[in-house]
Each structure stands twice: as structure tokens, then as C-alpha cells.
Amino acid sequence: MNSQPNIASAAALIADPARAVMLVALLDGRARPAGELAYAAGVTAQTASSHLGKLLAGGLLTVETEGRHRYYRLAGPHVALALENLASIGPMVITRKKALTREAQKLQFARCCYDHLAGRLGVAVTKGMLEKGLLVAADNKRFEVTPIGAEWFSSMGLDLTKIKPARAGLARQCLDWTERQHHLAGPLGVHLTSLLCNEGWIRRQKSSRVVEVTPMGWRKFEDHFGIQEQVLMKRNHKEA
């Protein structure tokens, strides 16, 4: 009935530095394999495994086994929220605070999720491609490229036959953390993103996952997918 022991145990799980690093590394909602989290936290695989087991038991993480990898991700947005709130405590830094949310807004708008496009822009592009019939959603969280889609990619200078599919497929559906909708991932997503970068539609920030759209990019996005800058920029986050 009382949540008092609860809050202490949840906090205890976050309290360990190694675990905190892992959780922060998962803040973007992506799933990561145990080994990567171990490396990020600077501990051995055994130690990381112990930590991940505890976070799992504590309900902070969920896990998906895929082959010999185990992918961990945050159990939900409430966990991410709690982590962010915790970050607001501490040295009581009055500064930043606003700049941080600025950066967060940028990230929410457009970012790189590994090496493919995510955020509001990523979802919008994916949705546009679906509406134009370039892609269709398939089972097992995949996308399939339609003949029209192959033609479009070709016209963009991307030869699909030269892209090596991963074991999970050529184009995958990746659940966008902030938007709660799928965006395009997998090898095709990676190639598309670097293509948009090379063509000057978007620009990647160095040392950040923020992605910016060039003026030319906005025109192209509207031409190809009907994405209007005003609409995309103005939409506020939808809180439950």
C-alpha cells in the first residue's frame, strides 16, 4: 500500500554509478546489447550482467533475446521521466536548466538513432514514404520496399541491390521513443540518412545526435513527402 520502501529500492537501483551510466545510455529509448552497456559503464561483462539483472528485476528495464545477443531497453517512458527528474536534483544548478530543455527539444525534433533518422522528422519522413507507397509495413517489425519505392530510391541515386541486408532485414521498423511511432531503421534507413546528408537536405551535428534541416531540405521534404516546416515545427508534444 505504501510506496515508501518502493521508492527507496528504485532509487537504490539507480544509485550505483555503473547502473546510472547504463540507464542514461538507454535514455533515448533504443535497445542496446549487454556488452555495449558494459563497455559504456566501464565494467566487465560479469559485473554488467549482474547490474542488468537487478535493473530487470526492479522493473526498470525490459529485455529481448535475439540470437546470442540480449537487448536491453528502458521499461517505459515513466522510467525515462524519473531519470530526467533525478538529474534536476543535486548541485541545484540553477543555470542551464533551460538550455537543456532546448537541447532536448532539438533532439525530440530530429536526431540520429544510431545512424538513421529519428525524432519527429524521422517519423514524418517514414510516414510520408508509407503514404506515397514507397514502403509498406511487414511482419516482424520490417518494412518492405515497393516497386514504386525502388524506383524512387533509384531516382535519388541509391541502388537498393547494392545494400547488404542485415540478418533482420533490409528495412526495419524502429519504435521512436519520443513520438511513439515507427520510423525507418535497418541498413536502408542508414543509407537513406547518409544520402540525405550528402544531398544537403539535413546536417548532422558533431558530438551530438541532433540533426538539422537545411532550407533546401525543407523544400525537398515538402516536394517529396508533403512535409511542411511550419506544421512540423509547431506541433507540440502530446502529453497524456
Add this chain to the structure above:
Amino acid sequence: MNSQPNIASAAALIADPARAVMLVALLDGRARPAGELAYAAGVTAQTASSHLGKLLAGGLLTVETEGRHRYYRLAGPHVALALENLASIGPMVITRKKALTREAQKLQFARCCYDHLAGRLGVAVTKGMLEKGLLVAADNKRFEVTPIGAEWFSSMGLDLTKIKPARAGLARQCLDWTERQHHLAGPLGVHLTSLLCNEGWIRRQKSSRVVEVTPMGWRKFEDHFGIQEQVLMKRNHKEA
């Protein structure tokens, strides 16, 4: 620059069961003396003092020394928010969640803060008494009863001369946590609250700090202070 060590240390402060109990006890925003927190946490005064010192250094608490007492309170709403978010983690209880906010709303509306009236209602009553000229704000967080006020209390059957003032005074200004405005505290606040209870204006819940207003109470509140039920009930919380 990175908030990673930060979040771990903040979590570590909350992670200890004794500290967690203290923090939860302070969740309503009231300031409480160290001894009371020690008792609540079930530890000795020395242990509690150590904990409180750490929470203070960590920026989770603030302290005001008053006589030989030291009153601790949460450092701000962001701490309360973080604590509540932490409570949402753990056993992943999908239930409640809505019922809890219900209870929280009730508490926000009217509650007992120690033994005097607080919440939206407490603030409204205090504001009404100020507007009617029954009280005036004085220095050192005190209220002073005007001659008109003394007359009003007398007409309510409360003889002010029989109330023993505390060292800090007869009537004090207490900062309301949810409303961010002052309400009436001190011995006068306590006597007024029990008076309203005995006269049947309000009803105190047992085993909860929630206070309910009777139909007769609403009529009286409107007659005496111009407090209208619809207005007070409908007003939503103001978020920054």
C-alpha cells in the same frame, strides 16, 4: 557537463530506506523538526541527523533553525516531483495511478497541515479573513488579529484571550505547498480549525489529512468570506 554522476548521487541519497521515509514524510511540503523525522524513520536522533545532513548537502532539503528546533523541508517542487516519479517505478503497478491522483487532488483542495487548515481551502479562508480585515500580515511571518477580527472570533464563540500564544506568536503565516500562498497557522489556526470542525463546517477524515466541506459549511464560507464552492472546486492547478 554530463549529469551522469549527478543522477547517481541524487539517487543514492534517496536510496536509503530511512532517508526515503523522511523524504516521503516531507512530501506535503511541510517543514518538520529533526526529531519527528527520526521517529518517523525509526532511527535514533544521531542517525537521523547524519541523514539529514547528507540530504541537505545534496540539495534535497533546506533547513530553518527556530529556537532549539531545526525544521527541514524539501528544497523545492522539483524534488517532490522526482520522488513521485520514482514511486511510479518498481513493481510496475498499473492499477491505482488514477486513484492516487484523485487522493492527491483531494489533498490539494483541503487538508490538515499539522492541526490547521491548508490547501486551496485553507488559503482561500485566510485570504478571506485578510480581505474582511479580520487579520493583517505582520513581520516575522506572523498574522495579527484586528479588533474587527477579535469581534468576529468572539461571535464565533472563540475567546482569543484564552488561547495561549506560542513563542512564535498567536497566528502565523504558513507557506502552502500546493498553493504557494500563505495560510493561517499557529495556535489561532489550530483553534479555528477545530472550531470549524465542531460547528460542522468541515469534516476531517480519519487516517488521512483530507478535509471535506459540509453543505452547511459551503453556505457559511460564502456568507462569511465570499468563498463560492463552484469557483473553488473548478479552479485547476496552475503549472508554470
Add this chain to the structure above:
DNA sequence: GGCATGTTTCGACACGCGTCGAAGCATTTC
């Protein structure tokens, strides 16, 4: 001034838990 109360500081003990080495499973690759 002297005693009582509320709180903090100091010191010592002991339990908890994070850490890693070694070994055990599961899966993929050759």
C-alpha cells in the same frame, strides 16, 4: 546558574554490495 530538551559530532562496529576471476550455457560460424 542549573537542569531538561533538541540536535549535532565523533568513533567504532558490522553488514551489504559492487567488483572481478573462473566456470558454465546458449548460439553462431566454420
Add this chain to the structure above:
DNA sequence: GAAATGCTTCGACGCGTGTCGAAACATGCC
């Protein structure tokens, strides 16, 4: 089938820290 990779389990070590007794400090009451 054998080797390699990714991850988990087991066991032991050692540091960190929560705990309380004793004492010091501060304030209020008589």
C-alpha cells in the same frame, strides 16, 4: 563436431556506509 562469441552464474575479496553509544553544543525553562 569444434571453436568462437555473447552473456550469465558462482564464489571470494574489500571498500563504503548505515548504525548506535557517548559526548559536545545550543536553546529554553525554572
